Amino acid sequence: MTKRRLVDKPSYWGFLFVLPWLLGFLVFTAGPMLTSLYLSFTKYDLNTIQFVGTKNYHRLFYEEPLFWKSLQVTITYAIFSVPLGISASLGLAILLNQKVRGQRVFRTLFYLPSLVPAVASSLLWIWIFNPDYGLLNYALSLFGIGGAEWLMDEKYTLGAFIVMSLWGAGGGRMIIFLAGLQGISDTYYEAARLDGASHWQQFRFITIPQLSPVIFFNLILGIIGAFQVFTTAYIMTGGGPNNATLFYALSIFRNAFEYFKLGKASAMAWVLFVILLIITAVQFWGSKRWVYYEGEAKS
Secondary structure, X not given: OOOOOHHHOHHHHHHHXXXXXXXXXXXXXXXXXXXXXXXXXXXXXXXXXXXXXXXXXXXXXXXXXXXXXXXXXXXXXXXXXXXXXXXHHHHHHHHHOOOOOOHXXXXXXXXXXXXXXXXXXXXXXXXXXXXXXXXXXXXXXXXXXXXXXXXXXXXXXXXXXXXXXXXXXXXXXXXHHHHHHHOOOHHHHHHHHHOOOOHHHHHHHHHHHHHHHHHHHHHHHHHHHHOOOOHHHHHHOOOOOOOOOOOHHHHHHHHHHHOOOHHHHHHHHHHHHHHHHHHHHHHHHHHHHHOOOOOOOOO
16 A cells, blocks of 8 residues: 655645645734733833833732723723624614615615725714814704813813714624524524514514624624724724724823833733633623524523
């Protein structure tokens, strides 16, 4: 019995084709992650690297008020923006799933804003929130409502960012919901209508359960995205006023590239990683109670 050559084995070609991705992962993802883990235990200011153990973490939790401030801002933003964004995307997807003339045109129009680069959309929203000639204050004045200094008053600034998060409601999240809606069989709705179910009952007992895996997916990505807000805050407010928009990612950037405290910034990055890991694990644990997969037996 002759031995097969190495190049004749399917596994050889499999490893060969996956090798470019594997090298890219090791060099550009795993390598920097392990390096940042080591740097988080050092005092690194671009000139010298001094191993300090867990001092960076201790200082973050016990001696750094801006660390807790940035966490508070980011968590508050996530609590409001994620449910609001998911609800808006789901609502748009339901509207755009209706069989009307020009359906494709409407889908394109609602998706276009998500293609605008973050820098350009930030400049647009700076104009909308301008207290003197901004579109928002002008619209409020038509109803006799006094405007506010949205990006200059710490009472309103974070709320302005939450409102601005709806800009992406018609983007990829809406497309995913739309795909989920089109995957729901019409037989469920036909049977519900024969039983006299209202539109709300059909939405509550058919649409939501059938879309629960899609909602779960968008919820995970939404929370991760909310904890990584950077560009808009950096351009529009720079973290102000009075650190009211000092998002966590912006705080990491400041420590790394403005204060050159790379060890501290690396520690903050790993704290963020652990936070998101815990939140995601809790979501997966809780999903067993409300996420429904068709064909899956329920205990």
